[in-house]
Amino acid sequence: MKIIVIGAGQVGRAAAYYLAREEANEVTVIDVNDELLRDLQDRIDIRTVSGNGAYPAILEAAGAAKADMLVALTNSDEVNMLACQVAHCLYGTPTKIARVRAAEYAARPKLFGQGGIAVDVWVSPEQLVTEYIERLIEFPGALQVLDFADGRVRLVGVRALKGGFLVGQQLKALREHIPRTDARVAAIYRKGRSIKPEGNTVIEDGDEVFFMAARRDIPLVMSEMRKLGEKVKRVVIAGGGNIGLRLARALERDTQVRLIERDARRARRVSEILSSTIVLNGDAADEELLIEENIDDADVFCALTNAEEANILSAMLAKRLGANTVMALINRPAYAELVESGAIDIAISPQTITMGALLEHVRRGDVARVHSLRRGAAEAIEGIVHSGTKVAGRRVENISLPEGTTIGAVVRGDAVLIAHHDTIIQADDHLILFLTDKRQVEAVEKLFQPG
């Protein structure tokens, strides 16, 4: 697939990296900053074009005439939308994705509809990250909560801890213990390595378990893995930027939110927008401020500033001062690996979260949703089954799946079926798969392609 990425900022770079890593993609990156481009081209096998990505001449130089997909990820919503429009008018580019952050645009879906601005998909990384954190807060103890089939099925990652019924037990005990609830363990990571989940696999303390279940069953299944935390009541947010502000706004109705922002003017502005949140002007890494604001009482501490180093440090500090769960926004995969499961409970990677939204459109076969996991090493895919494919009409046990891949759930109409060996797949089912090794993605795509 020939893909043009506009913007070599954090998200753009990550997109280029994720997309170019797949052999089938040919990626061209456009940006105004030569140095960023040179640096990027040194690292990955892509072509770069320097200039304004909304200008036809620049798009042409990047091969827009033959491109299959345009991904506009610059800082400016307006440039992104215009670039998509230009590509649509002049080159009829089939798929156009734009980063649109401003709620002013995103709140009016008609703008992007028939006869509107030619943007097929708009992503707002800030919005995606906010929703992601919201879900984590909804299920205390979860490392990751991902939606499939409009939220009817969820993939939950959870760390098994002593006190959970299943810890020390074989997986098949799960069915006997909660017979009326259906869940499927899709993957288990022990000390960073994936082990194949089978009936007689014993869950150990500290394992990272991914399971799929219908939305309402999640708390019950989670309680099998660890003692369930209480509902989150008190949240402290460090950083009043885009994400911090959105999160506070989403949470402030049901929880007690405190937001710490360093810049006085920004703090003032944030306080004007929010209603019941307590906005504090100060440094999130200031021990005294944290103690004074009863950090030891906080259920969740989220460090969401732009500076990832500061996020890590303030989250570590909050943890030591007694915060129950600490999360930090971390861009660099190396940092995330360094601190996760150690000093910090959950590292939130905005890139991994955003990439799923792009990868959905790169996958061949009819793919409805893709979530990138474990910093891009694993992937969860929701594929739509068509008649004539290798999966339609077969029992799950008769489908030859590539190594490290499991079918977790099947969504049929409104019903959610958890996949068992005798489940028969029908046309129009949505199949949710977990791939522990992303390199198998091509083999999985083939399952959803006719012939």
Place this chain on the structure above:
Amino acid sequence: MSVATALRTTILPISNILAALVMGFSGMMLVPLVLAFVERDAGQPGFGDAALTVFLPAVAYWLLTRRFRRELKVRDGILLVTVAWVLLPAVAAMPLMIGIPGLHFTDAYFETVSGITTTGATVLSGLDHLPPSLNFWRHFLNWVGGMGIIVLAVAVLPLLGVGGMQLYRAETPGPMKDSKLTPRIAHTAKALWYVYAGITLACVLALLAAGMNWFDAICHAFSALSLGGFSTHDANVAWFHSLPIEVILTVFQVIAAMNFATHFMAVRERSFAPLLRDSQAMALLRILAISCVGIALFLTLEGTYPDFWTSLRHATFNLVTIATDCGYSTQDFGRWPLFAPMWMLFLSCVTCSAGSTGGGIKMIRTLVLAKSSLREMVGILHPNIEMPVRVGSTIISNQVVLSVLGFVFLYFMSIVALTLILLATGLDLTSSISAILACINNAGPGLGVVGPATTYAALGDVQKWVCIVAMLLGRLEVFSLLVVFTPAFWRK
């Protein structure tokens, strides 16, 4: 760093890829081997033995070291390219040593380095009676070396992965190597080779039409497009006594001296517009046209040839071939008044485009240097002026200007140093300086004892090795080769 770690982290991973290169390279010997069988000539044992003695150990080594493979870093790329360019000519020399009785390693290696760097300087005489398969091999080396052996490997061997770009840059000439024709480096390399092969085919057909036989046509097309300059005859192109052949070769040499990326664009757009937009190509045409007419006038006035048209014919062919670093000859231009051959050697330093198959400092650098010198002068008049260096419509960043300056300094220092070494070995001034210029620019014939009428066989062994170094320095554009010998390169 202990030897064991060095082995594991650097030497084994790189030598694994080298083994793959050697495998592929010895596979190329199949072409002359088949020819040797068809022609039943004396090259047959040479190619058979060489291919087998090299191929099998390379396969074994490749299999054994496969588990050490990893992604290449910048440093690995440079080292790999340098070692490959030193090692592969040695492999290529084996058939020559077996096929030509009494040929020493130094001579055989000189010949293959000269071939693969597209210099075209030869130590062999009696070319007309050489077994066709060996002659073909020489020209084939020219052709493969022209677009670059590593570029070929990047295009056809999927073993280089992400490191492909590093290798590509270490081998490809020119100051700005970041412009890719296609997003994937392997596709870019393939595209360049397609264009190269296509133009070569056109050249073969044109030469056939002009009356050459198949063998000569293919060999000369190979050496013309690669700007190598090997010939199948001792008398070189003069052997044919044919104006059409001279015209055809001149045209294709000029084409080969232009950027192949531009040719690719021209083919894709099916128009000459990319060529007209290419400031290197335009400058090259202008310089060649003016020089040809000027030298022709000079030769007429000096009375070297009786009339202007004869002068123009000989001046054009010999000047273009030296200026583009190809290095054919139809006349012993060593006997022309010294200004003419010296002007030709000067042109050989500056004329070829970056991205072409020729050598020298490349036209783009010439233009950048000229423009930046101009800027310095204007700067004296207007001390506060803001004036970007502009070549065509492209703005050249100061960083590139500086790297060009550094390159040109090293290039000419290399010429001076190597010339002094040749002088120290007892060679006369004209021969020394012309031999080094001809070798480092990958042109071919020099003046004096290495002039067009003679061969490099006149040189001693030490002198030949100095020339070998010059050829490799020129082809790898100095930096890639020299950086390997800096202490910083080996410091962890």
